[in-house]
Amino acid sequence: MIAEIVNDVVKPIGTGFKTTLRHLFKPKHTVNYPEAKKEQFPRTRWRHVLLRYESGLERCIGCSLCAGACPVRCIFVEADDNTDQQRYSPGERYAKRYEINMLRCIFCGYCQDACPTGAIVLREDFELADYTREAFVYTKEMLLEPLPVQEEI
Amino acid sequence: MPRPKHAEPKLVNIEINGIALQVPEGEYLVDAAKRVEADVPVFCYHKYMEAVGMCRMCLVDVGYKQPDGSVRKMPKPQASCTLPCSEGMVAWTETEQIIKDRKAVLEFLLINHPLDCPICDRGGECPLQNNTQFYGPSTSRYIEIKRHLPKSLPLSDHVMLDLERCIQCGRCVRFTEEVSGDAQLAFLFRGAQTQPHTFQLTEFNSRFSGNVIEICPVGALTSRRYRFRARPWDIVTQKTICTGCSNGCNIYLDSRGGEMVRINARENPQVNETWTCDKGKFQPNIMRAPNRIQQPMIRKDGALQPVEWHEAYALILERFQDERDKGGVNAVAGFAGQRMTNEDLYLFQKLFRAGFGSNNIDHRLTRYQGDLNKDLYTPLGTFAPQNEMRDLEATSLIFIFGSDLIDEQPMVYLRARKAWHRFGVKALVAYPVPTEAEHFAENALRYQPGSELALASGLLRALLGLLPAEKLDGIEGLEKIRDSVASCDPGWVEAQTGVAPGVLERAARMIADSPSMMLLAGEKVWNHREAQTLIHMLTQITRVTGNADKEEGGLNLMPLAANGQGAIDMGALPNQLPGYRSLAEKASLEAVWGCTLPTEPGLASDAMFQACLESSVKCLYIAGANPVAEHYDPTLAARAVQSVEFLVVQDVLMTETAQYADVALPACAFAEREGTYTNFERRAQRTWQAVPPTGEAKPDWRIFSELLLRLTQQTPAFNPREVMKEVGQVFPAYAACAYDHLKDQGVRWQQG
Numbered sequence: 001m002i003a004e005i006v007n008d009v010v011k012p013i014g015t016g017f018k019t020t021l022r023h024l025f026k027p028k029h030t031v032n033y034p035e036a037k038k039e040q041f042p043r044t045r046w047r048h049v050l051l052r053y054e055s056g057l058e059r060c061i062g063c064s065l066c067a068g069a070c071p072v073r074c075i076f077v078e079a080d081d082n083t084d085q086q087r088y089s090p091g092e093r094y095a096k097r098y099e100i101n102m103l104r105c106i107f108c109g110y111c112q113d114a115c116p117t118g119a120i121v122l123r124e125d126f127e128l129a130d131y132t133r134e135a136f137v138y139t140k141e142m143l144l145e146p147l148p149v150q151e152e153i
Numbered sequence: 154m155p156r157p158k159h160a161e162p163k164l165v166n167i168e169i170n171g172i173a174l175q176v177p178e179g180e181y182l183v184d185a186a187k188r189v190e191a192d193v194p195v196f197c198y199h200k201y202m203e204a205v206g207m208c209r210m211c212l213v214d215v216g217y218k219q220p221d222g223s224v225r226k227m228p229k230p231q232a233s234c235t236l237p238c239s240e241g242m243v244a245w246t247e248t249e250q251i252i253k254d255r256k257a258v259l260e261f262l263l264i265n266h267p268l269d270c271p272i273c274d275r276g277g278e279c280p281l282q283n284n285t286q287f288y289g290p291s292t293s294r295y296i297e298i299k300r301h302l303p304k305s306l307p308l309s310d311h312v313m314l315d316l317e318r319c320i321q322c323g324r325c326v327r328f329t330e331e332v333s334g335d336a337q338l339a340f341l342f343r344g345a346q347t348q349p350h351t352f353q354l355t356e357f358n359s360r361f362s363g364n365v366i367e368i369c370p371v372g373a374l375t376s377r378r379y380r381f382r383a384r385p386w387d388i389v390t391q392k393t394i395c396t397g398c399s400n401g402c403n404i405y406l407d408s409r410g411g412e413m414v415r416i417n418a419r420e421n422p423q424v425n426e427t428w429t430c431d432k433g434k435f436q437p438n439i440m441r442a443p444n445r446i447q448q449p450m451i452r453k454d455g456a457l458q459p460v461e462w463h464e465a466y467a468l469i470l471e472r473f474q475d476e477r478d479k480g481g482v483n484a485v486a487g488f489a490g491q492r493m494t495n496e497d498l499y500l501f502q503k504l505f506r507a508g509f510g511s512n513n514i515d516h517r518l519t520r521y522q523g524d525l526n527k528d529l530y531t532p533l534g535t536f537a538p539q540n541e542m543r544d545l546e547a548t549s550l551i552f553i554f555g556s557d558l559i560d561e562q563p564m565v566y567l568r569a570r571k572a573w574h575r576f577g578v579k580a581l582v583a584y585p586v587p588t589e590a591e592h593f594a595e596n597a598l599r600y601q602p603g604s605e606l607a608l609a610s611g612l613l614r615a616l617l618g619l620l621p622a623e624k625l626d627g628i629e630g631l632e633k634i635r636d637s638v639a640s641c642d643p644g645w646v647e648a649q650t651g652v653a654p655g656v657l658e659r660a661a662r663m664i665a666d667s668p669s670m671m672l673l674a675g676e677k678v679w680n681h682r683e684a685q686t687l688i689h690m691l692t693q694i695t696r697v698t699g700n701a702d703k704e705e706g707g708l709n710l711m712p713l714a715a716n717g718q719g720a721i722d723m724g725a726l727p728n729q730l731p732g733y734r735s736l737a738e739k740a741s742l743e744a745v746w747g748c749t750l751p752t753e754p755g756l757a758s759d760a761m762f763q764a765c766l767e768s769s770v771k772c773l774y775i776a777g778a779n780p781v782a783e784h785y786d787p788t789l790a791a792r793a794v795q796s797v798e799f800l801v802v803q804d805v806l807m808t809e810t811a812q813y814a815d816v817a818l819p820a821c822a823f824a825e826r827e828g829t830y831t832n833f834e835r836r837a838q839r840t841w842q843a844v845p846p847t848g849e850a851k852p853d854w855r856i857f858s859e860l861l862l863r864l865t866q867q868t869p870a871f872n873p874r875e876v877m878k879e880v881g882q883v884f885p886a887y888a889a890c891a892y893d894h895l896k897d898q899g900v901r902w903q904q905g
Contacts, residue, residue: 063271068386079272079381081305092305093272093381116271 040124045109047125048100050144051118058088058144059119062095066111066120074104075111098140102128156576158547158705167242168218182233182244183211191246194255194284196262196370197322198234201426202331206232208262208322210284212254214245230254252288259289265300265345266371267317275372277385281320300345308350308357311435312366312374316348319373325349325365332428333361334570334592349373360559360589361567363434367417367427378435379415383407391843392419392897394830395433396492396715396823400564401832402429403898406824406843413438413824413844421898424542424836430563439822440844444807446819447848457817462849462859465816469774470863472799476771477509482751486513486761486770489725490777490804491714494828495837495887496876497853498716498723499731501776504857507746508864512727512736512755513770516720518784519676519713521684522757524728525721526735528685529710532692536733536904538718539707540671541834545572547705550667551580554691555605556675559589562711562833565673566590581663583608584677596660600650605681608657609690611646614638615661616697624699634693669706670698676713680785711833719831722884722902727755732884745882747867758784762793772799777820777853781809803856819850826852828873829895831902837890838899 031038040046051059062079078097088094111120120143130136162177169182169189176185181204186193196208213233216226218241230251233244245251263285270276302316321340326349329338337359341350351357366376388407395402395416402425405417416436418429449465450457476484487505489498498516505514515522530536545551545568558566566589572578573593582590583598583605591597600608617625617635625631643654664670672695674688681687691708692701700706712718724731730742730750739750756764758780764770766789773794780790794800794813802814805822824843831837846852854876858869870876874892881888886902894900 061272062381063276064384064387065271068277068384081381091269091272 040126044124044126045107045112045122047102047123047128048105048111048138048143049121049123050098050140051121052145052148053090054148056147057090058094059117060095060098061089061091061093061117061119062098063093063116065114065116069110069114071108071110072104072106074101075099076101095140098143100138100143102136102138103133154576155549155572155578155705156546158544165238165240165242167238167240167244169244170246176238178239179237182213182215182231182236182238182242185238186213186233186244186246192287193233193246194280194288195234196280196284196320197324199324199327199368201428202324202327204234205323205327206235208320209258210255212251212258214248214251216243217241218243255284255288256290259285260293260295262320263289263293264295265317266320267299267304269318272381273315273318273372274375274380275318275369279372280370302348307377308374309359309362311377311431312357312362313377313380314350315373315375318371319349320371321347321349322370323349324368324370325374328361328365328368329359331574332567332571333359333364334574334589335359335361337362338365360431360563361428363431364418364428367429376415382414383409388414389843391824391841393824393840393843394838394899395429395436396830396840397430397433397436398562399712399715399717399833400424400562401715401830401836401838401899402433402564403838404429404433408824408844411844413440419897423898423901424832424834424838425564426567428564428567432563439805440824440847442806445805445847446807446811446817446850448819449849450814450817452815457814462851465818466860466863469801469816470860473509473772473774476799477511480769480771482509482511482753483513483756483764484770485509485511485772485774486756486764487511487515487774487776488758488761488778488780489514489516489720490775490779491516491518491712491717491720492823493716493720493777493853494826494830494840494873495716495719495723495880496828496870496873497777497857498720498725499876499880499883500854500857500861500870502723502725502731503746504861504864505774506730506750507748508861510751512751512753513761514725514755515727515758515761516717516725516778517758518778518780519679519684520681520785521679521688522759523685523688525726526729526733528688529692529708530733532689533695533701533708535701535707536835538709538711538833538835540705540709541836541901542568544671544705544707545569546576546578548572548578548669548671550663550670551578552664552670552672553580553582553584553590553594554609554672554674555583555677555681556673556711557584557588557590558673558675561675561713562673565711565833569593569673579663579667581660583660596656596663598650598652598656598660600652603682604650605677606683606687606690607641607646607649608652609687609694610638610641611643611650611652611657612661612664613690613694613697614641615643615657616665616694619661619665620697625697628697631697634697638690664694664698667698669703670695670700671706672700672708674708674710678710679713709833716830718833718835719829719837722831722835722887723880727757731880732886742883745879748865759786759789762789765793765797768796768798770797772801773797774801774803775810776803776857777805779804779808779810781813803853805850818856819848820856821846821850821852825850828852828854829877829890829892832899834901836899836901837887837895839892839895839897 064077067075076099080096164175165178172189183193193211195211211233212230215231216224304315306314308314326338330336365374388409391406395404403419403421405419407415416434418427420427448459451460489501580594582594585602695701695708784790800814801816802811803818825846829837862869890900
């Protein structure tokens with residue numbers, strides 16, 4: 001009777017705790033999200049960013065090729081003329097409106113492939129949850145890289 | 154030589170890529186290749202312009218069959234765009250040599266091309282891009298610095314020039330020389346510096362400048378209005394027709410997100426070939442006009458207040474029926490606009506005839522308000538306009554009478570000019586001031602404004618003296634005609650019109666010597682003080698010269714607005730039922746409509762407005778028209794709409810007329826609905842819906858249909874297709890214009 005209890009109850013419990021005990025001293029695979037975050041791979045495709053040149057001018061020329069390449073048609077681009085007074089990008093054309101519907105986006109990265117100036121890139125920021133549907137339409141202001149800080153001389 | 158209309162072309166046997174076929178002799182090889190679906194890329198060749206062979210893109214290998222059956226090949230490849238097909242020709246379009254040649258041509262063209270495709274408006278629909286993709290080299294061996302020239306150089310309000318992108322194909326230069334005839338563009342400088350520009354670097358001032366944007370095979374000439382508005386993959390293209398004038402040019406209307414962004418020409422060899430005029434191509438976006446009527450409105454406390462549709466309908470019917478019951482059928486009247494489709498016009502006159510039992514319905518804004526059946530069709534024995542567009546090329550004389558053709562009928566102007574330029578058709582112009590058409594006219598009669606009748610009478614008298622007796626023999630009532638113009642000798646004509654006897658004599662001789670003549674009459678005839686007599690005189694000129702029953706000659710009184718012809722066909726007239734029936738022939742109409750119709754002729758527009766002033770007409774329904782701005786006597790129209798007791802205006806915009814409305818109803822603009830328009834050559838053509846309606850706007854036919862339903866309790870028409878079917882029952886000639894037959898190019902209804 002006692003032998004049965006030891007074999008069927010104590011031993012399995014002991015085996016289980018042994019596994020737990022062994023893993024207690026091994027390196028951990030999970031992180032304490034959101035306090036800690038895992039490092040992303042360099043080519044991870046998450047949130048889009050519109051890049052700038054070093055001069056601060058936008059790389060995007062509003063050519064709409066990303067919208068053409070997008071398999072889910074989630075990008076909307078409206079272009080306009082650059083003037084010498086109001087210059088956003090080198091050349092004649094810039095994107096007046098640039099919107100991505102993140103609910104529709106499948107993060108395939110075709111827009112990045114299509115971009116002739118390397119303006120749109122998909123980067124590591126993966127925390128895209130929000131409360132309203134409207135908040136998922138990312139505007140140009142949200143996507144654009146902040147202006148480089150002018151170095152003091 | 155004018156091009157005979159029904160000539161059978163001589164066929165020759167040729168062979169392309171091993172496929173034997175028959176083509177008309179003289180057809181260019183590049184067109185013949187399309188028949189066997191052989192790809193021959195082109196840049197400079199355009200179907201409707203002279204071939205020049207400038208770009209060398211269309212090279213093919215050519216040989217000729219020898220009597221012994223062997224094929225003798227030409228030593229070098231030939232430009233297929235300048236090579237007319239002849240008997241025994243053999244061509245190969247895909248030989249190794251040709252593939253290499255095309256690569257080389259493209260590599261040369263791309264040496265100085267900036268390749269800024271991502272920001273170029275042509276990108277995505279660019280022949281250079283496409284040809285490079287299919288036939289070009291994938292890389293360039295040219296590593297030196299490219300040529301730099303001014304970019305985004307405005308040529309005019311409509312056209313932007315980018316000199317870097319130009320490949321010197323010469324299409325634009327040839328267009329202004331050959332087609333529009335204003336010869337505004339030219340190649341400046343030579344060699345590597347060659348660039349298309351206006352001669353003195355002035356503004357590109359043409360009525361047809363928009364076409365060069367479309368024919369440019371690269372993005373050198375782009376539209377300023379469409380600049381950076383959209384890319385080809387952003388837009389939805391809808392075929393439809395332009396409703397700017399009665400020519401009915403076929404167009405593509407491109408929209409992005411329900412907003413019209415541009416208009417491009419759609420090919421219709423019978424009407425506009427591939428051209429548009431600037432008035433049509435760059436027309437304002439009426440769909441987004443700030444002064445659109447957005448919802449039905451009723452005047453309460455002196456201001457128009459938005460209401461529901463059913464309230465507006467109830468008020469209209471209550472007032473119209475009330476006044477009709479009190480003051481008889483002449484207390485209500487309807488004025489139809491010529492911007493409405495055939496379906497709208499048909500239902501509008503049905504609403505008044507069958508619904509209110511009144512013949513008080515008219516569409517005319519001109520001074521001429523007579524009975525066309527009596528004045529024109531009976532004497533001519535045919536329903537005018539007699540001719541179609543391509544008759545311009547078959548006739549021997551085009552007589553433009555009282556019309557500034559380029560302004561009133563731009564496409565007729567282009568076709569008339571082409572007839573002169575390509576086929577040597579002579580032209581004669583009679584207009585008070587110099588017009589563009591005078592440039593190609595052999596003789597111009599500049600008369601005192603308002604003296605059209607004296608000029609026509611003088612011409613008729615001179616013609617009767619010049620025409621050979623055997624030609625005049627069979628004319629009915631010749632003596633009466635002779636007597637009526639007996640006093641109009643050249644001296645009297647000079648006193649009246651200021652046209653010297655010699656000039657008149659020369660013009661009359663031209664007409665008398667021409668085997669056939671197309672008379673194009675325009676605004677000055679419609680608005681002449683004695684329009685009825687003038688139309689009678691023109692009819693007599695057509696008859697005595699024997700053109701009344703000629704196929705390539707005749708009298709064409711050209712309507713002045715989009716559906717002027719349709720309004721006559723659909724019977725939007727006080728004294729004429731649909732299908733040119735007089736009021737006495739109402740039985741067949743009653744059978745279809747299932748009601749009895751009034752026999753009293755109604756009031757023509759002048760009488761209608763006068764009756765409004767005298768308040769015998771209490772209720773006026775103006776649909777799709779703005780008589781306050783467009784009537785020949787705006788004061789009369791303005792006073793009428795102000796004084797009429799109850800005014801309903803149904804229109805797209807809050808026009809001058811709509812300001813006075815008691816009920817304003819929003820109608821759909823032309824691109825927001827479907828329907829058919831009949832152009833000046835009696836060609837019924839379809840329009841399609843391209844953008845969603847604005848606000849609560851409804852198509853006109855639906856408004857009339859819903860009013861009719863409340864009046865007659867009959868099954869209404871649910872779509873324009875059904876309305877057109879009913880028109881076909883009422884007017885058998887239109888049975889051929891049912892929607893199933895219209896297709897893309899429309900159908901010209903024939904008088905049965």
